[in-house]
Amino acid sequence: MSTATIESRSPQDQSEVVVTAPASDRAAVAAAVARARAAQREWSRSALARADALTAAAAAVDAAKDQIVDLMIREVGKPLTESVGEHARSVRILRYQSQSALDPDGDTYPAAPPSDLRTLLLSRRRPRGVAGLITPWNFPFAIPLWKAAPALAYGNAVVLKPSSDALASALLLEEILNRHLPEGVFTVVPGGGETGQAIIEQADVVSFTGSTAVGLQVAAAATARGIASQAEMGGLNASIVLPDADVEAAAKVIAGAAMGYAGQKCTATGRVIVVGDAAPITDALAAAVEGLPLGDPAAADTVVGPVINPPARDEVLDAARAVATDGGRIVTGGTAIDGPGLFVTPTVVDGQSPDARLAQDEVFGPIVTVLRAETAEQAVQISNGVPFGLVTSVFTRDVDSALTVVDGLESGMIRVNMPTSGVDFHAPFGGEKQSSFGPREQGKAARELYTSTHTITIGPLGA
Numbered sequence: 265m266s267t268a269t270i271e272s273r274s275p276q277d278q279s280e281v282v283v284t285a286p287a288s289d290r291a292a293v294a295a296a297v298a299r300a301r302a303a304q305r306e307w308s309r310s311a312l313a314r315a316d317a318l319t320a321a322a323a324a325v326d327a328a329k330d331q332i333v334d335l336m337i338r339e340v341g342k343p344l345t346e347s348v349g350e351h352a353r354s355v356r357i358l359r360y361q362s363q364s365a366l367d368p369d370g371d372t373y374p375a376a377p378p379s380d381l382r383t384l385l386l387s388r389r390r391p392r393g394v395a396g397l398i399t400p401w402n403f404p405f406a407i408p409l410w411k412a413a414p415a416l417a418y419g420n421a422v423v424l425k426p427s428s429d430a431l432a433s434a435l436l437l438e439e440i441l442n443r444h445l446p447e448g449v450f451t452v453v454p455g456g457g458e459t460g461q462a463i464i465e466q467a468d469v470v471s472f473t474g475s476t477a478v479g480l481q482v483a484a485a486a487t488a489r490g491i492a493s494q495a496e497m498g499g500l501n502a503s504i505v506l507p508d509a510d511v512e513a514a515a516k517v518i519a520g521a522a523m524g525y526a527g528q529k530c531t532a533t534g535r536v537i538v539v540g541d542a543a544p545i546t547d548a549l550a551a552a553v554e555g556l557p558l559g560d561p562a563a564a565d566t567v568v569g570p571v572i573n574p575p576a577r578d579e580v581l582d583a584a585r586a587v588a589t590d591g592g593r594i595v596t597g598g599t600a601i602d603g604p605g606l607f608v609t610p611t612v613v614d615g616q617s618p619d620a621r622l623a624q625d626e627v628f629g630p631i632v633t634v635l636r637a638e639t640a641e642q643a644v645q646i647s648n649g650v651p652f653g654l655v656t657s658v659f660t661r662d663v664d665s666a667l668t669v670v671d672g673l674e675s676g677m678i679r680v681n682m683p684t685s686g687v688d689f690h691a692p693f694g695g696e697k698q699s700s701f702g703p704r705e706q707g708k709a710a711r712e713l714y715t716s717t718h719t720i721t722i723g724p725l726g727a
């Protein structure tokens with residue numbers, strides 16, 4: 265065990281330490297991986313036992329609702345309604361993936377002559393072994409679970425390294441799941457980047473979610489070892505507003521997608537691209553943003569809570585300060601709120617060009633920039649003109665216009681008249697370009713990462 269200590273503090277009050285734990289060094293990770301590898305052999309033997317254990321785990325997570333929701337609010341400042349939603353999604357992910365254990369585990373193929381019909385040619389899915397999961401802080405239960413649940417269902421063991429800012433949540437999850445899983449099958453190793461690297465060096469498959477800078481390193485390190493990996497990374501998601509859109513309705517939806525949970529979702533809206541006259545939507549957006557309840561995330565109506573840590577707050581404030589130098593103006597927001605919590609007023613920026621920093625780099629907080637386009641085609645070009653491609657939304661009343669825009673977008677996920685934020689746990693999730701590396705997550709798509717295949721030919725002897 266290393267001497268380094270991991271500490272998670274509440275964003276509502278930085279003097280409140282939620283949990284501390286020693287960081288797991290290389291040897292501690294090796295011990296966790298060895299335990300996982302030993303437990304995985306037995307775990308992989310019975311699909312029925314896995315389905316039963318994960319079903320029981322889902323019920324346990326369901327029953328722990330109050331504890332989970334309270335901790336999420338305290339540890340990461342997620343507003344109550346969203347914390348309740350994340351808890352419900354976590355239960356559904358576990359219920360859904362528990363049944364994946366019983367999915368067909370292969371295919372059969374016609375065999376070559378001469379004994380085509382008597383020869384059995386088949387491919388059979390098998391677990392990869394120990395899945396190393398590295399997760400961010402912003403969905404402290406749902407993201408670890410949408411990786412761990414399919415990994416476990418398909419017969420892998422899991423070693424999870426959560427973000428230090430969400431350590432208490434991960435430890436609670438470990439405690440709940442382990443009431444129903446065999447020892448060693450699911451282990452949390454606290455730590456920072458070095459612990460993450462130790463996992464990549466020792467696991468059989470790696471799934472990462474976090475920033476693009478780290479994700480690209482993770483994918484490169486896993487690839488250098490020849491193991492499968494997946495990295496879900498940053499986004500700079502656009503909402504395109506066409507001239508026929510319902511301005512008031514679109515502004516309300518975009519305000520929520522940009523500022524809900526203080527904009528700290530990979531699917532948050534960071535750019536609004538307006539085709540034609542931008543003034544009405546900019547004004548409506550500013551009004552909608554100013555109307556969002558900001559404050560204590562435990563309050564029932566709060567939409568905008570604190571940002572996660574002091575560097576995150578500085579990043580938003582620095583971006584707001586830089587707006588004037590990029591030819592833009594702050595329409596609303598851009599200030600810190602005094603007090604023990606890390607609150608920033610939701611910020612709408614106008615007048616920047618698509619190559620301004622704020623329109624090119626992800627700022628993980630409550631800030632959005634409104635850009636102008638002459639035509640729908642130009643809006644698509646601007647939307648695509650960033651290194652990311654996670655999700656884009658389009659606002660229009662015309663289905664032909666929607667389909668034309670959809671066709672041109674370089675995004676993994678596209679939503680029409682809907683917020684960029686929002687995740688369906690049973691549909692494929694992932695992006696293009698530097699937003700994602702490797703196969704998609706969630707639903708049946710998760711099988712691609714967490715299984716490999718044996719191709720088996722069984723012939724009649726001597727044929």
Ligand code: NAD
Nearest residue numbers: 399400401426427457460461474475478496497498499530
């Ligand atoms: P981060 O990249 O700082 O950290 C993510 C995880 O990687 C943490 O567990 C961290 O400890 C670990 N890590 C850091 N350095 C590492 C290294 N060198 N090797 C291995 N692991 C290392 O991200 P964050 O601040 O926790 O989360 C915010 C980011 O996550 C944003 O960029 C957001 O867009 C992204 N995100 C993406 C998705 C998605 O599905 N695409 C979902 C949520 C968040």
